[in-house]
Amino acid sequence: MSVTPTKPDGDLVQLEIRGRSTEANRRAASGDPRPVQHILDRFPSGGRGRPWVDVPDEDWNDWRWQQRNRVTTLEELEKVIDLTEEERNAFEESHARFHMAITPYYASLMDPEDPNCPIRLQSVPKMGELLVLPTDLEDPLAEERDMPVPGITHRYPDRVLFYITHNCPVYCRHCTRKRKVSDPSSAAAKKQIEDGLAYIEAHPEIRDVVISGGDPLSLSDERLDYILGRLRAIPHIEIFRLGTRNLVTLPQRITDDFVYMLRKHHPVYVNTHFNHPKELTEEAFEACRKLADAGCVLGNQMVLLKGVNDDPKIVKELNHKLLMARVRPYYIYQCDLSQGISHFRTSVEKGLEIIEALRGHTSGLAVPHYVIDAPGGGGKIPMLPSYVVRRDGKQIVLRNYQFKEFVYEEP
Structure with a gap:
């Protein structure tokens, strides 16, 4: 051939x-799609929740309609799920600290009768959010400390984080930036974005820009096109990465016009944030397909969350589905020491157990890096099970995934 x-x-x-x-x-x-129908069959449609069964397709598939009709009040939430007393109390007591917003699409993925539904746990307030431990930090990653100008975190030599908005279609209950996200007063003004672009232009050591927030896809195509165009015009910028959860919570945002705009600015990397296989629906698959077909390189950054994905079988299923959607599992993050999310944290041992259950038991493509983003701004530190049993002169004794030992002779 x-x-x-x-x-x-x-x-x-x-x-x-x-x-x-x-x-x-x-x-x-x-x-x-006929050549890959058996793959598509593994991605069921997200469906529609109780309040939206009669919404016309034209509206339901419009990301702006989804944004306008987000679930933000207790009364609206009660129409979608059968609230527990704890959820009701948690909403009333936590709302002032960290708002709730859930797109109709993502709300429709919740099990209305199961308070332990993995989508529900990520979306609906719990009483654990009111608990602040002595070890919890408002800014656990010291992003503000490494901020030379508002909206830029410059920690690593050759790359920066560029915050262009603090809005998201869904406010994840495990968010590490609760200090800013959902707070209208913290929104990135036009001057802040211009100052950020000027800083990047003035620092030739920067080759990689991670565009974050909030969710950068909350901005219009026109605004994003302007920002990406400015970055692409800077000679020392080689790549930029969009960090977005829209593929999970609002896949309707990935329109043909949006994808056409992105193609002008390659190379473009897109890191998304699927945490559970239930989030990989037909709609999410289609959003991933559009971006991959347009030449974007897709990676996934999962956060390890107690009760959501702290199970090797769940993580393996998630990563297999991601690969079928042409998304490379990139990171598993240990849950940060942010205030109000301690109820989501697992032990580090649990994370190592998951990596141990993946390595060798599935293809290497399905094994992401497990990292702790070190408190106080230490950066990402990889966490690995030990495969070196001992060193004996020029002999290194190794063990494999089956716990069998092998000797490697150094020259």
Whole structure:
């Protein structure tokens, strides 16, 4: 079988694969899903919750409609799920500290009868949010300390975090930036963004910009196009990364127009934040497909959360589904020492147990890096099970995933 270029179509070159039928080539070029239907079958539709069964498709599939109709009050939430007394009390007592907002799409993924539903645990306030331990920190990663200008964290030599908004379609209950996210007074003003761009322009050692927030996709296509265009015009910027949870909580945001805009600014990396297999729906799969087809490189950053994904079987299923959606499992984060999220924290031993259960038992592509983002601004520190049993001169005794020992001889 060989590949030869055929007639150009705009900026793309179509390829005809010899040895395959014309019909097969047509389906492959057009993105016809039939060749991978058995994959698509593993991604069920998210469906619609009780209040939205009669909403027209035109509205439901409009990300702006989803934003306008977010669940933000106790009365609205009671129409979606059967609230427990704890959830009701937690909402009333925590709302002033950290607002609640859930898109209709993401709310529809919640089990209305199960308070331990993994989607519900991430979205609906719990009494644990009111508990602040002596070890908890308002800014656990010292992002403000390493902030030379508002909106820029410059910790590592060649890269920066660039916060362009503090809004999100869904306010995750385990958010590490609760000090800012959901607070309208902390929104990034136009001057702050311009000052951030000026700082990046003035520092030629910066080659990588992580665009974060909040969720940067909360901004309009036009605003994002402007910011990305400014960054792409800086000669020393090689790549930038968009950190977004919209693929999880608002996949309707990944429109054809948005994807067309992104293609102008390659190379573009997109890091998303799926925490549970239930979040990988047909709609999420389609959002991932659009970005991957447009040439974006997709990675996933999972946070290890007690009761949500602290189980090797769940993490393995999540990572297998991510790979089918062309998303590389990138990081598993140990839950930070942020205030009001201690009820989500697992032991580090649990994280190591999960990595141990993945390594060797599934393909390396499905094994992410397990890291602790060190309190006080120490940066990401990898956590690994020990596979070196001992060193004896030039001999290194190793163990594999089956706990069998092997000797490697150094020169």
